[in-house]
Amino acid sequence: MSxxxxxxxxRLADPSALGLFGLAVITLVACTxxxxxxDGVTGVMSWAIFLGGCMQLIAGVFDFKKxxxxxxxxxxxxxxxxxxxxxxxxxxxxxxxxxxAAAFDPKxxxxxxxxxxxxxxFMTIGALRTTKVLFLIFLAIDFLFIGxxxxxxxxxxxxxxxxxxxxxxxxxxxxxxxxxxxxxxRHFGEEFLPLGKAFWAKG
Numbered sequence: 037m038s039x040x041x042x043x044x045x046x047r048l049a050d051p052s053a054l055g056l057f058g059l060a061v062i063t064l065v066a067c068t069x070x071x072x073x074x075d076g077v078t079g080v081m082s083w084a085i086f087l088g089g090c091m092q093l094i095a096g097v098f099d100f101k102k103x104x105x106x107x108x109x110x111x112x113x114x115x116x117x118x119x120x121x122x123x124x125x126x127x128x129x130x131x132x133x134x135x136x137a138a139a140f141d142p143k144x145x146x147x148x149x150x151x152x153x154x155x156x157x158f159m160t161i162g163a164l165r166t167t168k169v170l171f172l173i174f175l176a177i178d179f180l181f182i183g184x185x186x187x188x189x190x191x192x193x194x195x196x197x198x199x200x201x202x203x204x205x206x207x208x209x210x211x212x213x214x215x216x217x218x219x220x221x222r223h224f225g226e227e228f229l230p231l232g233k234a235f236w237a238k239g
Contacts, residue, residue, distance in 0.1 A: 048102050053218035055095030055111040059173075060211035062088030062118055063204040070201030077125040084125075088118025106162050114177075117152060146188025153181035168232025169217070173210045179203040 065083045068074040096111030124145055130137040156177045163171040183200030187193050217229035 048098060050102070050218065050222065051095035051098040051111070052107065053215045053222075055092045055099075055107075056173075056211045056215040056218065058087040058091030058095070059114065060208045060215060063211065064208040067201050067204035067208065070197060070204065076129075078129060081122040081125055084118040084122040089115050089122065091115075092118070106159070106166075110159055113152075113155060120148070142188045146185050149181050149185035149188060153178065153185060156181055164236035165234045165238065167214075167234065169210055169214045170231070171235055173207055173214065176203050176206040176210065180207060 062080075062083050065080050065087075069077060069080055092111045092115030096108045096113075096115055099111060100108035124140075126132060127136050128140045128142075156174060160171065160174040160178055163174045180200055180203035183196045183198075183203055186196035187200060213229070214231065217231050220228040221231075
């Protein structure tokens with residue numbers, strides 16, 4: 037019975053490329069607003085829900101099916117983050133009424149950013165034993181949450197807002213590369229695009 041379960045898990049495809057592509061798209065769309073290339077967050081919300089949220093949630097569920105606690109936790113936690121962000125933007129934009137928008141306190145969102153920074157710090161340590169690309173993605177996410185949290189609390193708002201923007205762009209570019217590498221490496225059955233060996237190899 038145990039062997040049958042193991043074989044069933046082995047037949048599941050690695051969802052990393054799907055999850056990383058979702059992350060790449062939403063961070064690219066979101067950073068354009070922070071850089072002032074686009075206006076507002078109304079157009080970002082759909083991408084946050086479906087690419088940042090649903091796509092990463094699907095990847096996370098499949099990672100858990102493959103008994104990958106690290107990948108499953110990362111994709112599902114960040115998937116729900118983007119869903120929550122879309123809901124927060126909807127409230128702040130007045131979609132749920134002027135009273136709800138007026139009562140919205142961005143500092144509460146800042147506390148959530150701090151919570152995600154704590155999670156990401158743990159995940160960054162774990163990523164030391166994955167690939168260099170994945171480690172750098174988590175490191176950039178650390179800086180993203182630092183920038184978002186400080187900006188939400190009004191601390192050096194302009195500088196920290198730009199830190200978040202640059203971090204999102206870096207996350208997007210690295211995630212696009214990671215997604216492409218995962219697809220092509222598995223498709224060709226060889227290291228077509230290198231992801232880099234772990235910084236901290238097992239002893």
